[in-house]
Amino acid sequence: MDSKQQILLRSNEAKEIYLPHISADPVIFGFENNGLKVLMLQTNYRQKWLLPGGYVRKDEDLDDAVVRILKDRAGISDAYMEEFGVFGKKDRSEFFFEDFDETLFHKQRFISIGYLALYNPSNTILVKDDISNACDWIFLDELDNIDIAMDHREIIEKALLTLREKISIKPIGYNLLPEKFTLSELQKLYETILGKELNRGNFYRKIKNLGILKKLDERRRGGAHKAPDLYSFDEQNYNKALENGLNNW
Amino acid sequence: MDSKQQILLRSNEAKEIYLPHISADPVIFGFENNGLKVLMLQTNYRQKWLLPGGYVRKDEDLDDAVVRILKDRAGISDAYMEEFGVFGKKDRSEFFFEDFDETLFHKQRFISIGYLALYNPSNTILVKDDISNACDWIFLDELDNIDIAMDHREIIEKALLTLREKISIKPIGYNLLPEKFTLSELQKLYETILGKELNRGNFYRKIKNLGILKKLDERRRGGAHKAPDLYSFDEQNYNKALENGLNNW
DNA sequence: CCAAAAGTGTTTGTATTACACCCATGT
DNA sequence: ACATGGGTGTAATACAAACACTTTTGG
Incomplete structure (x- = not known):
């Protein structure tokens, strides 16, 4: 057919x-x-x-x-x-x-x-x-x-x-990233969506203050250099942030 | 029928x-x-x-x-x-x-x-x-x-x-207010939409810095007290602000 | 005169930006 | 050793929020 x-x-x-x-x-x-x-x-x-x-x-x-x-x-x-x-x-x-x-x-x-x-x-x-x-x-x-x-x-x-x-209003990432991810992966996601580079230190602090991340007891091994920490989203806080909205980036 | x-x-x-x-x-x-x-x-x-x-x-x-x-x-x-x-x-x-x-x-x-x-x-x-x-x-x-x-x-x-x-992103007012309006009318509009009161002095400065208003050579007469100045929107700047967006209120 | 309106000043607090520095660690 | 990652310090800036004072002016 x-x-x-x-x-x-x-x-x-x-x-x-x-x-x-x-x-x-x-x-x-x-x-x-x-x-x-x-x-x-x-x-x-x-x-x-x-x-x-x-x-x-x-x-x-x-x-x-x-x-x-x-x-x-x-x-x-x-x-x-x-x-x-x-x-x-x-x-x-x-x-x-x-x-x-x-x-x-x-x-x-x-x-x-x-x-x-x-x-x-x-x-x-x-x-x-x-x-x-x-x-x-x-x-x-x-x-x-x-x-x-x-x-x-x-x-x-x-x-x-x-x-x-x-x-710029709601956190994004929960549905786009794997269960476990590194901070630089998350930052790269934001940079890609926003179409501009963000300062690492500032991004680190801001995302951390949001309280939407949980730091895991694992690292991503196998890379060429220091193994980065893995994170996952703290579902409760993530959803709270979804409802309440955030500030700008 | x-x-x-x-x-x-x-x-x-x-x-x-x-x-x-x-x-x-x-x-x-x-x-x-x-x-x-x-x-x-x-x-x-x-x-x-x-x-x-x-x-x-x-x-x-x-x-x-x-x-x-x-x-x-x-x-x-x-x-x-x-x-x-x-x-x-x-x-x-x-x-x-x-x-x-x-x-x-x-x-x-x-x-x-x-x-x-x-x-x-x-x-x-x-x-x-x-x-x-x-x-x-x-x-x-x-x-x-x-x-x-x-x-x-x-x-x-x-x-x-x-x-x-x-x-909070775009100016509003052009389609809601008459041709000529006073600053307090505009402020009241913002207050009504946002559901909260705004400080007069700060509102005055902020809206003025946006550059979307034109002060007219007229006043609204007939009120009980001092006649307030009349304004209208500066169409060009208003539309520019529509495109570019503003900050928060 | 009085109350509304216009305009300005100041203080405090908070975010943002941009850099820079230090430590940790896997290969 | 060294490049990447993690974490923090800080100075400059820019607003925002709250308040207060002055001057103008129509009735």
Whole structure:
């Protein structure tokens, strides 16, 4: 079965179970090798890259739909999630399926709700579904080199802006870093998101005064030099800081 | 024609021209008599108060739809506008029209996109449309005393939170105050949105250093005491501050 | 004259920034 | 030994918060 037939099959099913005209597109950010990445899928059909979006079931809360979409399309659960924008231009999506006729579910006009998600790439086992031929974390600076469908590039940019604003108000890291991490990894994450370098000593003090870290009795061995201490987040204080907000960086 | 018949009539029309399942609800804030107000309509049907929401035409950008809705339902143009949240619980709206059958357009499941708008009440000539028997600015502290339909109270609360966060990043006032205003009016606006009192002298210096005000050669006469100077916004600097953001209050 | 309005001064406290220094330690 | 990591000291700066005093002026 070729990719076009597969889409047609999906279309009929979709008409029955999903609300028309509404889609949700999660921009899932991950942090690895000192860089920010976005999870994207490449469709069999037309070989273009897309956010792992999906639709809302007729009998399902929108919030639940997004959780399900993340799970089904990217194999991700328990990610941090937040709505950050709505994309509703009238020709934003219809053109993509130009070789299908108007009855195709996917070819409707869609208003898409953008969700920002944070997740640690090393926790993911990437599974491409049957309409995708690839599922990958793409570094932010590689986005320019791939062919992105519809307005998904614009969606990612808005998500990134939101992330940047967010980090000056709320702590970020819990969903992006592994259980155990070093201070310089955390600092690098902040530097990457903010797009500027931070002073190590000041970062050390500030993050420590927040009280959101727990120093572990372990070190990361095997590096070329002194073994750095490992930390993890103190969940209670982290969540308290999430509620109360922080100051600026 | 009673209110139920009127809704039925609207329903048939609506099915033809609007996208199903999608609505937009603007929370329009106004400032008058030293207090924040929200524009609301009271439906003939069931006498409940609602935000002046509307639907999106099949051939219309979402952004344009919101502008049209504001114009048609509240007689407002050129308001500041910004999306602040999406409300998508599955039973959030269907119950309101319980005495109609399932074919009613309005009784569908709706996912509503919330928009925050700022407008000066004295610029509005309130026009109730034919499905509303009242259209009014309601003071925030009066909201508890009126019967608000669906989840619209929750939507207003989220909008207010967004407004509060917004004021610490961007200047606010251009769309909420008349052309010419006094410093104490502006201070009162800030105090109302932030929900706390500010020191006059410090406010004076801070707002002045922002450079977003123009002092006019006029005074407000007729008060009991010294006539206060009138100001207006310096549009260029105001917009620059909008782009660049400010500090905290 | 009086109360509101405009404008300025000062003090205290707290964060931020930028550097710099010292110690610890794995290879 | 040495590069990295951990931890602290400090001086300059910049605001923010609280308060108080003065001058102006419309009725």
